[in-house]
Amino acid sequence: MQPDRVVLIMGNTIQHGRSSNRVYLLKLGSSPDVAARSLSDIALAEGYSKVIAKVPEVMLDAFKAQSFEEEVRVPNMYAHRGDGVFVAKYLMPERRDEPLGSTFESVRILAQKKANESCKELPAGYAITPLQKKDVPEIVDLFQQVFKKYPFPVHDAAFVEQTMNEGTHYWGARFEGQLVALASAEVDSGVKNVEMTDFATLPEHRSTGLASALLAEMESAMRTMGIITAYTIARAISPGMNITFARAGYTYCGRLPNNTCIANGIESMNVWSKKLMAL
Ligand SMILES: CC(C)(COP(=O)(O)OP(=O)(O)OC[C@H]1O[C@@H](n2cnc3c(N)ncnc32)[C@H](O)[C@@H]1OP(=O)(O)O)[C@@H](O)C(=O)NCCC(=O)NCCS
Secondary structure, three states, X not given: OOOOXXXXXXXXXXXXXXXXXXXXXXXXXXXXXXXXXXXXXXXXXXXXXEEEEEEXXXXXXXXXXXXXXXXXXXXEEEOOOEXXXXXXEEXXXXXXXXXXXXXXXXXXXXXXXXXXXXXXXXXXXXXXXXXXXXXXXXHHHHHHHHOOOOOOOOOOHHHHHHHXXXXXXXXXXXXXXXXXXXXXXXXXXXXXXXXXXXXXXOHHHOOOOHHHHHHHHHHHHHXXXXXXXXXXXXXXXXXXXXXXXXXXXXXXXXXXXXXXXXXXXXXXEEEEEEEOOOO
16 A cells, blocks of 8 residues: 655645544644644545644644544743644544553553663664765665555655655664665754654664664754754654653553554554753
8 A cells, every 4th residue: 555645735734544544633734723623624525534633732722622632742842832743633432442542551561661771872883874866766665674564654765865856864773885774854943843753774784783873873963953852753652762762761642552654564653852052
């Protein structure tokens, strides 16, 4: 199945499709009332079971008025506009059910227990480096090896290049020259936040500290760019991913139930955030 498509509707950047079986407001335009209505209209027309929207807290009332509920709150997500809130609406009640809920809780607890452990030193032979357009074929190849399914078409070189043009910065870990892990920083410079995302490490190089090293490098670059808040939307089932963020000092903000088509199917996602510098 193709990843869900991203469309611009009345100034709102919206992703929707059968793969995640949802409508997702990625970026709000100027009218929250219009946005909240059109999200629900698309979901009803297409028969999707979840609507999720990422909005500044100052716009929350418009969504609550249309039966959206707060699911996760990210402190200071929008510079000068306060917290960011993920609000959701379920068109089929069973979409909320999480049979793996207790596993997600164990992963979160494990991650928070490990929060004070220090990260490993990068082993010999590995180097962390920013990735450029010339690296796109290797980026796509790595994504193809790590993810059977992904919410965005990262298996497509043209898409990855487009994200680079639109302000996403990629970093990679190379072992003896070969790209073995990567991650990206999706910057929203207008509101000074960044989503730390797209973490992928080849199986034979996991648990060597590469995700942590990539995250540290990306944070340092983001501080240089004046970015204030970093957040991530991490697979709730993944100990490695949650441990990586907890150990880097991120705070757990909550879980988005059955939210995203990734890896094998629709999964619940944990949101973590960190203030990188003072406003
Ligand atoms: C998630 C992922 C990127 C982590 O990458 P990584 O390079 O292995 O991460 P790191 O080595 O920096 O850190 C992972 C930590 O989690 C620990 N860990 C991983 N799985 C674990 C498990 N099942 N139980 C306990 N600890 C676990 C590792 O041991 C390591 O901790 P350590 O340094 O104390 O040994 C990698 O597992 C991956 O590519 N997974 C598939 C793709 C994916 O799910 N990406 C995330 C999308 S949100």
